[in-house]
Amino acid sequence: MTRHFLRDDDLSPQEQATVLELAAEMKAARFAYRPLEGPRSVAVFFDKVSLRTRLSFEAGIAELGGQPIIVDTQATHFGRGESLSDAGKVVSRYVAAMVFRTTGDERLTDLASGVSVPVVNALTDGFHPCQLLADLQTIRERFGSTTNRKLAYVGDAANNMAHSYLLAGATAGMHVRVAGPSGFDPSPAVVSRAAEIAAWTGGSVEVMRDPFEAADGVDVLATDTWTSMGQESDGKDRLTPFRPYQINEKLLAAAASEAIVLHCLPAHRGEEITDEVMDGPQSAVFDQAENRLHAQKALLAWLLAVNAE
Ligand code: CP
Ligand code: NVA
Incomplete structure (x- = not known):
C-alpha cells in the first residue's frame, strides 16, 4: 500500500515526530538533503489559488534536487471531465510524487486511488495538513x-x-x-x-x-x-x-x-x-510561513523513503 499524506492522521504520533525532527535538520542544513537528485520530478496541482504553498513546494522540491512541475489545473482536463483517478495513474508514470490543492476531499482521494507514488494534500475543504x-x-x-x-x-x-x-x-x-x-x-x-x-x-x-x-x-x-x-x-x-x-x-x-x-x-x-x-x-x-518550506521538504523526503522500503 502506498503511503500518502491526505489528512493529518495519516501520520502516527511517532511518524509525525520523525518528520518534524527531519524538518528541523533540514532547516539547519538547508541544502544538504537531495533525495530528488536526478532530477526526479514532483507535480504540484492547484484547483485553487496560492502564494505560500505554491512557492514553498516549488522552492523546496528544487532544494531537494528535484524538478517541480507546477500546474494550474484550469489549463488541464481536470475541470472538464477527465477522471481524476485516470489522471493520477497517468501522472504517476512521470513523477516521484504528486501534491494537490483542491476543493472536496474526494477529489484528492480520487487522484490518489491506485497510484504507486505518494500524494500530498496541499489544502482541501476538509484539511490543511502541510x-x-x-x-x-x-x-x-x-x-x-x-x-x-x-x-x-x-x-x-x-x-x-x-x-x-x-x-x-x-x-x-x-x-x-x-x-x-x-x-x-x-x-x-x-x-x-x-x-x-x-x-x-x-x-x-x-x-x-x-x-x-x-x-x-x-x-x-x-x-x-x-x-x-x-x-x-x-x-x-x-x-x-x-x-x-x-x-x-x-x-x-x-x-x-x-x-x-x-x-x-x-x-x-x-x-x-x-x-x-x-x-x-x-x-x-x-x-x-517559512516553516512550510522545511516541513514540506521533510515530508516529501520521508514519504519517498517509506515508499521505497
Ligand atoms: N497558508 C497557505 O496555505 O497559504 P497559500 O494559500 O498562500 O498557499
Ligand atoms: N481556510 C483557508 C486557509 C487558507 C490557507 C482557506 O481554505 O481558504
Missing part, C-alpha cells in the same frame, strides 16, 4: 516540544484549519481547544477521531463557544480567515458572528504571558487579527 506540520515545527522551535502544550484555535471552527488543528494537535500530544460561533462547528467525525488520537497521546480536545474561555492560559493562540476560498459568495453573514473571535490584544491577554500567535496566512488584518497582534512581539506568523 500547514499543520509547519505550525507544529514553529511550536517545537519556541517551546522545545509540543507535548502537553495548550493550543486554542478561534474563529471558523468548521474549516480546514480547525479540522487540521484537531487531528494534528492531538497527534502531537497537545491540548487543543477550538472555539467558533454557532453554525460554524467542526465535523463531529473529526472531533471524535481527534479525541481517539488524544487518548493515545495524552493530549485532549475540547470544542467550545467562548473565545476567552478557549484562550485562557494557552501557549498557542491561532486563527484563520473567516471566509475560506470558495465561500466568498455563499451569502452567509460572517462578520457579525465572527467579530467576538478576533485575535486582538484583549484576547491575547487571556493567554499565557509567553504565548505565541499563529495564522496560516493570508490574513485579513482588522478582521480575524489586528495589526497590533500580527506585528507584535508574540506573533510567530512569519516563522510559521
Whole structure:
C-alpha cells in the first residue's frame, strides 16, 4: 500500500515526530538533503489559488534536487471531465510524487486511488495538513516540544484549519481547544477521531463557544480567515458572528504571558487579527510561513523513503 499524506492522521504520533525532527535538520542544513537528485520530478496541482504553498513546494522540491512541475489545473482536463483517478495513474508514470490543492476531499482521494507514488494534500475543504506540520515545527522551535502544550484555535471552527488543528494537535500530544460561533462547528467525525488520537497521546480536545474561555492560559493562540476560498459568495453573514473571535490584544491577554500567535496566512488584518497582534512581539506568523518550506521538504523526503522500503 502506498503511503500518502491526505489528512493529518495519516501520520502516527511517532511518524509525525520523525518528520518534524527531519524538518528541523533540514532547516539547519538547508541544502544538504537531495533525495530528488536526478532530477526526479514532483507535480504540484492547484484547483485553487496560492502564494505560500505554491512557492514553498516549488522552492523546496528544487532544494531537494528535484524538478517541480507546477500546474494550474484550469489549463488541464481536470475541470472538464477527465477522471481524476485516470489522471493520477497517468501522472504517476512521470513523477516521484504528486501534491494537490483542491476543493472536496474526494477529489484528492480520487487522484490518489491506485497510484504507486505518494500524494500530498496541499489544502482541501476538509484539511490543511502541510500547514499543520509547519505550525507544529514553529511550536517545537519556541517551546522545545509540543507535548502537553495548550493550543486554542478561534474563529471558523468548521474549516480546514480547525479540522487540521484537531487531528494534528492531538497527534502531537497537545491540548487543543477550538472555539467558533454557532453554525460554524467542526465535523463531529473529526472531533471524535481527534479525541481517539488524544487518548493515545495524552493530549485532549475540547470544542467550545467562548473565545476567552478557549484562550485562557494557552501557549498557542491561532486563527484563520473567516471566509475560506470558495465561500466568498455563499451569502452567509460572517462578520457579525465572527467579530467576538478576533485575535486582538484583549484576547491575547487571556493567554499565557509567553504565548505565541499563529495564522496560516493570508490574513485579513482588522478582521480575524489586528495589526497590533500580527506585528507584535508574540506573533510567530512569519516563522510559521517559512516553516512550510522545511516541513514540506521533510515530508516529501520521508514519504519517498517509506515508499521505497
Ligand atoms: N497558508 C497557505 O496555505 O497559504 P497559500 O494559500 O498562500 O498557499
Ligand atoms: N481556510 C483557508 C486557509 C487558507 C490557507 C482557506 O481554505 O481558504
